[in-house]
Amino acid sequence: MGTEVTFDEIRSRTRALMPDVVEQLKSLIRYPSVAFPGYPSEPVNAMADATAALLKEYGLHDVRLIDIPGGYPAVYGEISPPPGAPTVMMYAHYDVQPAHKEDGWETDPWTPVEKDGRIYGRGATDDKSGIMITAASIRVFRGKPPVGVKVLIEGEEETTSHLDAFVAAHPELFRCDAFIVADNGNLTVGDPALTTSLRGEVSCIVEVRTLESPVHSGTFGGAAPDALVALIRMLATLHDAQGDVAVQGLRSGLPATMEYPEEIYRESAGLLEGVDLIGTGPLGARIWSKPSITVIGIDAPSISASANILIPRAAAKISMRIAPDADPDRELHILMDHLRAAAPWNVHVEVREVSASSGFICPAGGHGVVAARRALETAFGKPVLEKGTGGSIPLLHVLHNAVPHAEFILWGAEDASCSRIHGTNESVDIGELERSIVAQSLFLLLFKKGAVKRISEKKSGGSRSG
Template sequence: MGNVVTFEEILSKTRAMMPDVVERLKTLIRYPSVAFPGYPPGPVSAMADATAALLKEYGLGAVRLIDIPGGYPAVYGEIPAPAGAPTVMVYAHYDVQPAQREDGWETDPWTPVEKGGRLYGRGAADDKSGIVIAAASIRVFEGNPPVGVKVLIEGEEETTSHLDAFVAAHPDLFQCDVFIIADNGNIAVRNPALTTTLRGEVSCIVEVRTLKSPVHSGMFGGAAPDALVALIRMLATLHDAKGDVAVQGLRSGSPPAMEYPAEIYRESAGLLSGVDLVGTGPLGARLWSKPSITVIGIDAPSISAAANILIPRAAAKVSMRIAPDADPRREVHLLMDHLRAVAPWNVRVEVTEVSASFGFICPAGGPGYAAARHALETAFGGPVMEKGTGGSIPLTSVLRTAVPHAGFILWGAEDSSCSRIHGTNESVDIGDLERIIVAQSLFFSLLGNGRQET
């Protein structure tokens, strides 16, 4: 049943190819593939081409770019399953968050740098590592894995994705027995983990108006309301004095069994010495199963443009992570209703929904889950933890709807302790990158040998 190999053979082949894998990842990092509106499309399209070329060279068959209406193309390819074998679809994404040296990077974010066993550069972990994991786990079997393999590499995961509608319209392309979402990772290096839940995400824009135009703060201040002051008062009601979310009625999920080590969290978050953590309850629950609210942008005069005026208009974009099993439409409307209700002084308020994405809970005991645990434990040489993730991957719920019988495996080369995804000095541990390639290849071998349960 296909080219089934042992763990020792997989380990040997992976170690032999790792120098080339690292060089290929460096090449991918050099593409500033930011798919956000306003950024140049050329590097994103070039990155799609480079991704397709790498997958094809490493043994993936029928690689092509799929036109996604309204967005950037997805890279797709497949190797048919041997007779009687299951099919695995591996997902990653080639677009990345914006980055510039001035943000606080120690080196140019688009020039990969190896240091201390880690590879630095934007996308090194999130999620260009997922691309080389997919490619290398196929190359281990010289393009002839013991299972069917489909690969889907998205170009808009970090921004407004247009892939959801395409999946819904073409579910046949995504039929498989197991999805591997290679856009995740571990709490710390050498500590393997399977992610079992993802929070969802909703957002809105709240705009406050009070005056027809700016007026002198000395002549009119003290009676006429300032729009920015009103907005600040409204935003301050989103949390209580302990830092817990104060919007009534929001859903909280069941607390996770695993606790997030506070010392690792403080270090990885870059929390300044003496600054308190906010919220109450287990840290894992605060990060993985309870709602959290962040004000991610404000329209207001800058300090350099400050003048002695009452501000007539101010606006903010509010993002909220929601419990993995929460209804995003319900949660975003609770948030929006709260903002309207707390507006002071009868100011004019307009609240507009921006996004509403579901969270995700992995199907318990789905196809291949036990084999994945075994593969991960073998590759890392230690027990496997089950954890949540506070971030969101909206496509997971879309894939679940399109292929309801499939299992899901969420793993990857990221580590919460040092990878700093979305932040400055993003990096991936090269050792963990090797170990997750071994784990994914071993998973293919176990499934191909009929070991979905171990």
């Protein structure tokens, strides 16, 4: 059945599905499935149940929740492959970033709104659109895809994930020939791109102490060092005058082949008028392959609680994005050593590791990548570009270790120019969602044909070994 479906049939079936896809996506957005500590667990668990029910309705009948020790459940399902066909695993996640109307949302983030061909709401793109791409690409084949299918929908991608240890302990559940990760996308609507690399992320907390307790700033200021001032001086050494990372010894990856248009970057970042970009070199390299450092939190008195005292203790949490092929432990220790060395006036400094996650470079040269490029080009009607991603998906490295031979296809319905993932007024373009479903469905056909051709060549002795 699956191999008889043509591209025109995939396109027409997808078009017929879209009204239901749109309504189902709106339904999923209504779940405030924030898996961060301190947020209620009930909406997250309800979202897991809703995801499983949706996948079953769309043709993934063997679907269940897998208990992940210490975390939220993963949604998992399988469809056995036809004889001689490969198996793909489709990945997305059902948890989302926090969102509050008062943060600057034009509408309630948990009430989906359709406007000008886009659906607005938290998770509209990241990554409940990925769930819909997964489900719809199964339904296009009426539950009988041309390849074997495994589905993994994670519940903790946006926070500290407990899935890594589960994958390492149960690699047999994840064995496949290719992973399809529908948690990415294009720079602009209608311009297809394959994501080929992701930066990693490391973080630490640096704490500075100078005094046993707060003291009067008039009586003691001018000789005794203030902990917050010392910390500020240390943090200022992380960048040079141009904004490039000034920590010596960090690895930089190869520059991206695709350029990131500055006007799109400025608009999607919400950069205020007149503010300069920082760093040097191609913009794509600055975002996708070079290290970047952000101070993501500071423990110090608030303005409302300020007093005329010398501050005895101050601390900061620092997050550093690292090159896709960098060793996270090495990069983190370089950062921590830099902070210790930057401490002025012999202040007491403690630097503590928080996290260290690898980046990822997709294996190249496989027939899956060829099939993905053809699928995207056919679905979008344009040549396919390659890009990196500045964010991280730590699970990819874990999956690669569990299934070393598998290929990785990273794409999705995000468009960096307007989707505003993790930000206010997150949205997804409905046309982009439709084209993504067509591409993923077509990939299943092309990947099956490539696998059958490869097996045939091996049987006839036509392929080289090695």
